[in-house]
Amino acid sequence: MTFDRSVKIAPSILSADFANFGLEIQAIEGQGADWVHVDVMDNHFVPNLTFGPPAVAAFRKHVKTVMDVHLMITPVDPSIEAYAQAGTDILTAHVEAGPHIHRTLQAIRAAGMKAGVALNPGTPAESVAHVLDLADLVCVMTVNPGFGGQKFIDMTAKVRRLREMIGDRPVHIEIDGGVNPETAPGLVAAGADILVAGSAVFRGGSVENPGPYGRNIRAIRNAIT
Numbered sequence: 001m002t003f004d005r006s007v008k009i010a011p012s013i014l015s016a017d018f019a020n021f022g023l024e025i026q027a028i029e030g031q032g033a034d035w036v037h038v039d040v041m042d043n044h045f046v047p048n049l050t051f052g053p054p055a056v057a058a059f060r061k062h063v064k065t066v067m068d069v070h071l072m073i074t075p076v077d078p079s080i081e082a083y084a085q086a087g088t089d090i091l092t093a094h095v096e097a098g099p100h101i102h103r104t105l106q107a108i109r110a111a112g113m114k115a116g117v118a119l120n121p122g123t124p125a126e127s128v129a130h131v132l133d134l135a136d137l138v139c140v141m142t143v144n145p146g147f148g149g150q151k152f153i154d155m156t157a158k159v160r161r162l163r164e165m166i167g168d169r170p171v172h173i174e175i176d177g178g179v180n181p182e183t184a185p186g187l188v189a190a191g192a193d194i195l196v197a198g199s200a201v202f203r204g205g206s207v208e209n210p211g212p213y214g215r216n217i218r219a220i221r222n223a224i225t
């Protein structure tokens with residue numbers, strides 16, 4: 001993966017048909033998704049439970065773009081190797097998930113993956129000030145993590161601050177939660193380049209009728225250009 005800051009849309013398969021992940025991944029990639037965002041939840045760090053390494057390994061067989069795995073779990077470190085083995089390209093851990101985010105990011109890179117760090121809405125940009133050289137991506141949560149389809153929480157000022165802090169470093173700013181054609185433009189103007197979108201992409205479509213996925217992705221793209 002070479003680094004570039006062009007805006008990319010990463011549909012979250014949290015909004016896909018859970019009995020049909022393989023075909024859903026093929027459908028969103030066929031309709032123009034740049035990355036595939038995979039939300040791992042443990043019913044402990046967040047009040048919801050999704051899937052773990054064996055399922056993520058099965059998704060990998062269908063992902064032709066970039067598999068972006070967002071861990072909403074604690075602890076993180078004991079699972080890092082399993083997500084590397086599952087074929088993860090970018091593994092993101094929450095700064096709130098434990099006391100040792102520095103060690104976690106080192107371990108993610110040591111396992112051969114790109115490393116991401118995610119911030120809940122209540123967590124300041126400064127919490128990642130000392131790990132920016134260890135990160136390939138900072139994920140700014142614009143909902144409290146746990147569920148798709150929640151109301152957007154405006155984090156534009158945090159995105160702007162992170163963009164300044166990152167400077168010339170090759171670090172993506174990803175937005176996760178409530179991204180749609182209305183919320184995306186301000187976030188991109190503030191410096192975001194990866195837009196995760198669940199409900200706004202999957203709305204109205206299905207594997208039998210994937211056209212709406214493409215229209216929804218294009219609606220976000222058109223809003224920002």
Ligand code: DX5
Nearest residue numbers: 012145146149177178198199
């Ligand atoms: C929330 C997840 C998100 C979620 C976004 O905990 O991390 O990736 O799927 O869903 P929407 O776009 O519907 O807010």
Ligand code: ZN
Nearest residue numbers: 039070176196
């Ligand atoms: Zn996510």
